[in-house]
Amino acid sequence: EAQVTQNPRYLITVTGKKLTVTCSQNMNHEYMSWYRQDPGLGLRQIYYSMNVEVTDKGDVPEGYKVSRKEKRNFPLILESPSPNQTSLYFCASSFAGQGTSPLHFGNGTRLTVT
Amino acid sequence: DAKTTQPNSMESNEEEPVHLPCNHSTISGTDYIHWYRQLPSQGPEYVIHGLTSNVNNRMASLAIAEDRKSSTLILHRATLRDAAVYYCSCMNYGGSQGNLIFGKGTKLSVKP
Numbered sequence: 001e002a003q004v005t006q007n008p009r010y011l012i013t014v015t016g017k018k019l020t021v022t023c024s025q026n027m028n029h030e031y032m033s034w035y036r037q038d039p040g041l042g043l044r045q046i047y048y049s050m051n052v053e054v055t056d057k058g059d060v061p062e063g064y065k066v067s068r069k070e071k072r073n074f075p076l077i078l079e080s081p082s083p084n085q086t087s088l089y090f091c092a093s094s095f096a097g098q099g100t101s102p103l104h105f106g107n108g109t110r111l112t113v114t
Numbered sequence: 115d116a117k118t119t120q121p122n123s124m125e126s127n128e129e130e131p132v133h134l135p136c137n138h139s140t141i142s143g144t145d146y147i148h149w150y151r152q153l154p155s156q157g158p159e160y161v162i163h164g165l166t167s168n169v170n171n172r173m174a175s176l177a178i179a180e181d182r183k184s185s186t187l188i189l190h191r192a193t194l195r196d197a198a199v200y201y202c203s204c205m206n207y208g209g210s211q212g213n214l215i216f217g218k219g220t221k222l223s224v225k226p
Contacts, residue, residue, distance in 0.1 A: 004157075031212060039153035043158070043201065050212050058213055090157050096212075097167075099146030099205035103214075105157035 006091050006106035008045045013081055014114055021076045021109045023091030029104070030096040032074040034066065036087040037108075042088070049074055050096055057093065081113040118202045118217035122177055126192045127224045134187040141182050145204040149176065152199045152219070161187065161200070164223045189209030197224045 004025045013019055025032065033048035035058075035076075049068040063085055065077040067078030078085060089109045095101040119137040126132040138147065146165050150158040162176045164168055164185075169176040175188040189196055199219040 033212065033214065035216075040218070044215040045214055048212040048214070056212060059215070092158075099144075099148070099163070102148065102160035102163060103150070103158075103205075105150075105159065105182075107157045 002104070004093055004104050005093055006089075006109050008109060009107065012112045012114065016080050016084055018080050019111075021078075021089060021111070023074045023076065023106060024072050025091075025093040025104070026061060026072065027041040027093065027095075027104065028071065029093035030071070030100075032068065032093045033075075033103075034074070035090045035092065036060065037090060038087050044085050044113075046076070046089075047113050059086065068074070078111075081111075083113050085111065086113050087111060117215060118145050118204060120200070120202055120217045120220045122218070123221040123223065125225065126189075126196075127157075128194060128224055128226050132189040132192045132196070132222065134200050134202075134222065136186070136217070137184050138202070138204050139183045141204050145187045147176065147178060147182075147204050148203045149174070150201045150216075151196075153195075154198075158201060163205075180207075184194065184198065184218070192222075192224045194226060197222055220222050 007022045030051045034046040035043045044060045051057045073082040091106045092103040094103045147162040148163040152158040164176045177186045201219040203216045
């Protein structure tokens with residue numbers, strides 16, 4: 001089944017403790033991206049990757065890192081999480097093609113930083 | 115990418131048509147118009163997309179204004195399962211353009 005898989009689904013951590021949220025897709029998509037969703041603010045893009053070893057900042061990249069060493073994986077790294085990074089996170093992927101290809105989203109990771 | 119503006123919420127009765135509007139007045143000629151919906155406790159899912167012409171699929175229809183500055187997602191017969199937040203986005207992520215902007219979405223309520 002074609003899908004985008006995020007892990008974990010729920011994560012509670014403390015300020016400053018490094019964490020990684022994994023994202024994997026099995027559709028051979030070139031394009032992958034991360035979003036955070038907060039009440040009243042909709043979906044905001046954190047980082048995106050057009051292909052392996054090619055990443056770039058979205059609208060809200062501060063406090064986050066990503067890497068794209070393999071085509072299928074695009075982990076989101078919080079080196080020193082803070083409470084303002086408490087949010088619902090979504091990973092998405094698609095074939096890169098000038099908007100002709102739909103985005104496929106994962107089911108989300110709800111992160112709480114205390 | 116163009117900024118999109120949608121109403122915060124809309125209501126519909128079951129089995130009636132629903133027209134969800136989206137304004138994207140700064141859309142560029144190469145931006146595709148995409149619609150996604152998000153059911154409670156799920157990730158957004160693709161609904162439909164188009165460039166210039168109106169589009170139909172099994173889920174919905176997309177009507178695009180002639181000047182492309184607005185579009186309307188049409189659900190022909192709303193069901194209770196259509197209650198969701200609907201997002202409109204203008205997308206052009208070919209080449210080096212990967213920055214995508216979603217609007218805040220329209221929360222659709224469907225009354226039995």
